[in-house]
Amino acid sequence: MTRKVFVAGHRGMVGSAISRLLAKDKNIELITAAHSELDLTSQKDVHEFFAEHTIDDVYLAAAKVGGIHANNTYPADFIYQNLLIETNVIGAAHAVGVQKLLFLGSSCIYPRSVEQPMRESALLTGVLEATNEPYAIAKIAGIKLCESFNRQFERDYRSVMPTNLYGPGDNYHPENSHVIPALLRRFHEAKNLEAPEVVVWGSGKPRREFLFVEDMASACIHVMSLERNVYEANTQGMCSHINVGYGSDVTIGELAFAIAKTVKYSGSIIFDSSRPDGTMRKLMSSERLFSMGWSPSTDLEEGLVIAYEDFLNSPLREV
Ligand SMILES: NC(=O)C1=CN([C@@H]2O[C@H](COP(=O)(O)OP(=O)(O)OC[C@H]3O[C@@H](n4cnc5c(N)ncnc54)[C@H](OP(=O)(O)O)[C@@H]3O)[C@@H](O)[C@H]2O)C=CC1
Numbered sequence: 645m646t647r648k649v650f651v652a653g654h655r656g657m658v659g660s661a662i663s664r665l666l667a668k669d670k671n672i673e674l675i676t677a678a679h680s681e682l683d684l685t686s687q688k689d690v691h692e693f694f695a696e697h698t699i700d701d702v703y704l705a706a707a708k709v710g711g712i713h714a715n716n717t718y719p720a721d722f723i724y725q726n727l728l729i730e731t732n733v734i735g736a737a738h739a740v741g742v743q744k745l746l747f748l749g750s751s752c753i754y755p756r757s758v759e760q761p762m763r764e765s766a767l768l769t770g771v772l773e774a775t776n777e778p779y780a781i782a783k784i785a786g787i788k789l790c791e792s793f794n795r796q797f798e799r800d801y802r803s804v805m806p807t808n809l810y811g812p813g814d815n816y817h818p819e820n821s822h823v824i825p826a827l828l829r830r831f832h833e834a835k836n837l838e839a840p841e842v843v844v845w846g847s848g849k850p851r852r853e854f855l856f857v858e859d860m861a862s863a864c865i866h867v868m869s870l871e872r873n874v875y876e877a878n879t880q881g882m883c884s885h886i887n888v889g890y891g892s893d894v895t896i897g898e899l900a901f902a903i904a905k906t907v908k909y910s911g912s913i914i915f916d917s918s919r920p921d922g923t924m925r926k927l928m929s930s931e932r933l934f935s936m937g938w939s940p941s942t943d944l945e946e947g948l949v950i951a952y953e954d955f956l957n958s959p960l961r962e963v
Pocket residue numbers: 652653654655656657658659678679680682683684685704705706707708709725729748749750751806807808809810813814815822
């Protein structure tokens with residue numbers, strides 16, 4: 645029987661990867677709407693969209709997304725737009741009787757000084773990282789929306805918390821992007837200009853865990869495919885989210901050298917300590933998901949090569 649699946653954010657990095665995988669399944673009919681066709685911050689438009697389509701499952705991969713600088717500079721946009729998108733999509737899905745939904749959160753939901761690797765149970769045990777607290781609060785609200793609809797109305801709304809992601813479809817904006825797309829672009833431009841050095845933000849000491857976007861998409865589909873009793877047995881009522889990580893991390897300094905190698909840039913790398921480091925370490929425990937039969941397949945070296953190829957073929961986004 646055909647299932648109608650709405651991927652919100654299908655033109656984004658993760659949404660497009662999820663859509664590509666789902667499109668291989670002949671029993672799935674994809675439902676999509678570009679940002680220009682449906683503004684998910686409009687409650688009226690979102691409710692009308694859900695009323696017009698008979699949707700079985702939802703992947704909520706639309707969000708206001710950005711790196712450390714964007715989060716730190718536009719906190720109001722990050723909390724306001726994300727709260728609206730989540731409230732509208734989850735609320736409208738419930739209103740028309742959609743039983744199954746997957747919400748994408750972020751590893752920044754965890755306190756900034758928490759035991760590493762970070763387990764799901766670390767949620768709401770401490771103070772958040774200041775550079776992205778508003779975005780993190782919106783993501784925590786998304787988890788709690790799902791859990792609350794599950795508790796009160798027996799819905800099956802699931803949540804995954806991705807680590808830092810990268811890959812085809814990324815945002816290569818020089819300031820507002822995440823570290824991998826930013827550095828792919830900066831090292832590439834430095835190579836072309838034969839610049840003697842490249843500036844990397846912060847001390848180079850923070851550690852980050854990076855997951856290739858195709859692996860993230862496969863994790864999303866895996867989590868949605870789990871039988872409800874299996875998902876619920878592995879999560880607990882009000883701690884129902886699942887971490888999605890690679891399993892190991894690198895320093896930003898190590899990452900910068902790996903990117904220089906990928907791009908074939910041979911100049912110097914310098915670190916600008918006037919830029920924020922953010923959280924010093926963000927390694928997730930993905931044991932919960934690994935024990936449910938998923939594991940990543942693309943390592944950082946291989947993923948960077950594919951990401952650089954994508955950068956070379958990408959029309960650059962404006963935001
Ligand atoms: N990238 C990462 O490293 C990480 C991402 N995540 C989460 O994964 C999910 C996907 O992120 P990612 O794919 O990287 O982000 P992208 O920015 O690539 O994609 C987000 C998509 O959402 C769309 N969108 C944003 N606002 C609206 C709106 N008001 N109405 C309709 N569509 C909208 C965007 O459209 P448009 O571009 O036209 O605005 C875009 O297509 C998000 O929930 C994000 O928080 C979590 C951790 C890390």
